[in-house]
């Protein structure tokens with residue numbers, strides 16, 4: 001009968017790790033692309049500001065066979081990297097249109113610049129520089145892929161080791177908070193939340209919900225006559241016995257010392273009566289390894305829709321005390337109309 005509420009710290013941490021990995025894999029490549037684009041843009045601007053003379057000096061130094069300089073005009077082709085970037089240049093002579101074009105126009109998306117081409121202070125044409133952004137995009141996409149893979153591996157390792165340890169610790173803490181250490185049953189701290197959940201479900205599906213409270217008869221005598229350890233053993237045996245005979249959809253709770261509560265879902269009063277009688281007989285006929293038999297007194301209450309936990313418990317509790325007063329080893333139902341004794 002596992003019971004857990006709320007989102008765990010481990011779940012929250014896992015979410016944070018996934019968000020961080022996704023952000024890094026997204027933001028770093030975008031930043032990388034932006035920085036590279038600015039760098040390229042700066043280089044194109046620098047190149048556009050070259051004078052014809054400077055341009056010629058650089059170009060001829062690199063490709064002397066391709067270049068020709070006549071009457072202060074630049075003609076010819078440049079296929080090279082200037083200022084560290086591969087560029088396409090279209091050089092216009094004054095009023096003569098394009099006189100030189102370098103390579104194919106870059107595929108879009110591309111960056112472009114236009115600047116006057118000067119020769120000895122005279123404008124001899126227009127220098128256009130442009131560069132494709134595709135290599136940068138490819139680089140950034142590869143970086144995103146790399147970061148995603150590395151991030152996924154790190155996140156998987158984190159979830160497998162530190163997070164798994166945290167999850168186990170959380171599980172242990174939750175188990176201790178929700179269970180009774182002696183019997184392993186749920187403890188009374190969880191009943192409020194359980195009842196809220198199950199009564200909401202019962203209202204939605206028009207089902208009935210019953211509460212049974214039972215208490216071991218003269219348990220003090222067991223402790224006094226056979227010792228506290230023997231009393232503990234009886235409590236553990238009783239818990240195991242009853243939990244094997246209630247439905248998986250029922251909740252068996254150690255309510256206090258030698259008192260137990262069953263929150264029985266999908267159970268109306270007729271079914272609850274049958275259950276309490278079954279439990280009473282079961283315990284009374286079980287061999288706990290003691291000279292005397294162990295019996296229980298029970299109280300049952302079929303909760304009405306809208307009843308709170310407190311009302312249902314006090315109804316079942318009052319019925320159980322009536323059973324004690326009436327001689328023990330018997331059960332009463334809430335509001336106390338009926339009772340039965342050992343058959």
Ligand SMILES: Nc1nc2c(ncn2[C@@H]2O[C@H](COP(=O)(O)OP(=O)(O)OP(=O)(O)O)[C@@H](O)[C@H]2O)c(=O)[nH]1
Pocket residue numbers: 182215216217218219220221223227228229230231232235256257258324328
């Ligand atoms: N061994 C053991 N005894 C417990 C534990 N919790 C409560 N008890 C004992 O349960 C006994 C309950 O005694 P009482 O409240 O007088 O009830 P009772 O003797 O069962 O008598 P009735 O309930 O009236 O039938 C006390 O002796 C408690 O010490 C526990 O965890 N282990």
